Amino acid sequence: MLKTQARLESSKLMSWLSPLIAIVLTMLVSSVMFWALDINPATAFKVFIIDPLSDGYNLGELMVKTTPLLLCATGLALCYKANIWNIGAEGQLLVGALVGSYFALQANEQSGYLWLLVTLAAGALAGMIWAAIPTLLHQLFHTNLILTTIMLNYIGLYLLLWGVHGPLIDPDGFGFPESAIFADSVLLPTIMEDGRASISILLAVVFAIGSGIILYRTLPGFQLRVFGSDQPAARYAGYSSKFIVWSVMLSAGALAGFAGVAEVTGPIGQLIPQVSPGYGYAAIIVAYLGRLNPFGIIFAAFFMGTLYMGSDLAQIELGMPTAITGLFQGVLLFFLLACDFLIHYKIVWQPSAGVAQPSSSSAKQGAA
């Protein structure tokens, strides 16, 4: 019968295979679900995975969805590598979009590219400040980072809603909660003829690669990794925990804030209440799917972007509620976490000796 056995050394192979196994298992579970909903799983997978990659327009939209995920997940991976539980990318993104929009609305057609840079910087800075709040509270009062960052996500959301219903509302917009459409001078240049994908996807990839190089090729990156895996050792080596916590939190905030401002000055072109369909939360999964490695995260972000894109298409073509994205995300994260079991344990076949073997859960309790 099958038994689990602790590995003496964690498996390198499995740490790369487990995300793939998780994706396959998620697809199996979703097939059952599609089948239960009377949708041919083959059709569903075509809509979810093939169609988003099928033509130029869809590819552009895929990049639009991927950009904020990649930016947020890169920042979160830095935090999680250092064992710092920042769940606040969503709020940092929203505040970046809000503050960026304020600056973008001050521009007119004559404002040069400099004003676009100011707008982008303001958005990134806003995200950074939003991340600085929980960091400061954590450093001064030891508040729980998970809970403060989540509260700030909600506060950020209401701040954005306040902005878009209040001071930033379009005076000629018949009371709709939307800002005026931004001047062309503060819009990010697009990278394709048709479609909305802007140069922010290229910047996101550059930031991810840059983070990867810092993490794996520089001394601060090494210190960060030691700090994350063995805090006492890092302290013994004299690494400043303050420096590490602040630098990862502020970087993550700046990246998420930039993601927000890149959304409003890119594909959206104005401030609307629905800036993010939960990118900041999905980025947590992207970070894990990419094994907290910025290079892996690039692929993971494209995969998750495909899922978002696919669910948009599934809504149009199959009439499925978009909530299905969240469902898939949850299942995928479950399987990702579960498959990591294989890194530290192996499943072995032991021929039954004829007597009843203890089940794996009772074996776990040992001599009890």
Place this chain on the structure above:
Amino acid sequence: MDMELLQQILVAAIKTGTPLLLVALGELICEKSGVLNLGQEGMMLMGAMAGFAGAYFTGNLALGLLLAVIAGMLMAGIFGLLSLNLNTNQVATGLALTIFGTGLSAFLGASLVGSTINGFKAISIPLLSNIPMLGALLFQHDILVYGSFALVAITWWVVNKTRAGLTLRAVGENPYSANALGIKVIKVRYIAVLFGGAMAGLAGAYMSLSYTPMWMENMTAGRGWIALSLVVFASWRVGYLMVGAYLFGAASILHLVMQGIGFTISPNLLAMMPYVATIVVMVMISANPIRQKLAAPMSLAKPFDARRH
């Protein structure tokens, strides 16, 4: 302030605090066993959706309630399987549970948005409800609020006065010693996790069957997360939890009160108040880290694996 208004505020604080109290009570037991489940928000949403669906399709509120509890426990079961059997990181697994529950409840409940039911009605207890002030505060609620009073009392008694409570605390403090004493650590933790799920389901049902009898995507609006802070606020003590829940309840309706007295602030800024209040409270209680360390169960969020020791 006139007594009429004060009474209304206090009654509203109890109503608003009840879902927080229920979900936090479950999390408190879960954490006492050494397991940190951050999936409260997801379990609550599933409870709210399942409860509403049950009541809507059967026309029976009690069946809705039962379904909500089962939904919460099923969700908690997934968490148990991953964190207790596969030793996954509890923080990440809890987040996964919330993401999953948010998605699944929105998906399954999509067709129910906009539907209506008749929710639980307040039952005035004869004689007692006529006591000035106290009558309105304690004896004119719906059955779920009365139930929450009873659950607090029972939980307090079990944790502090029974052998089962002692076992629970032993597992949360040092699972390896408990294991050596012959306590089935995983079993105790499963019971605690499932209890947490049942309570989260109940809290969700309170939202969708009593507080606002309807179903809406994300309708718990972060109450699961606030409840997690509440457990820290109460330093893992049942009695403090009740006081804390009503205080948080009062903080969440403060904006209604302010509107009532004639403050004109944007409703969106006022809606931030519960979250701001939670952060302020967390700063106040966390300022003394040693006290928190002493109050928290020693093995909180640390997986137990007899194979490795």
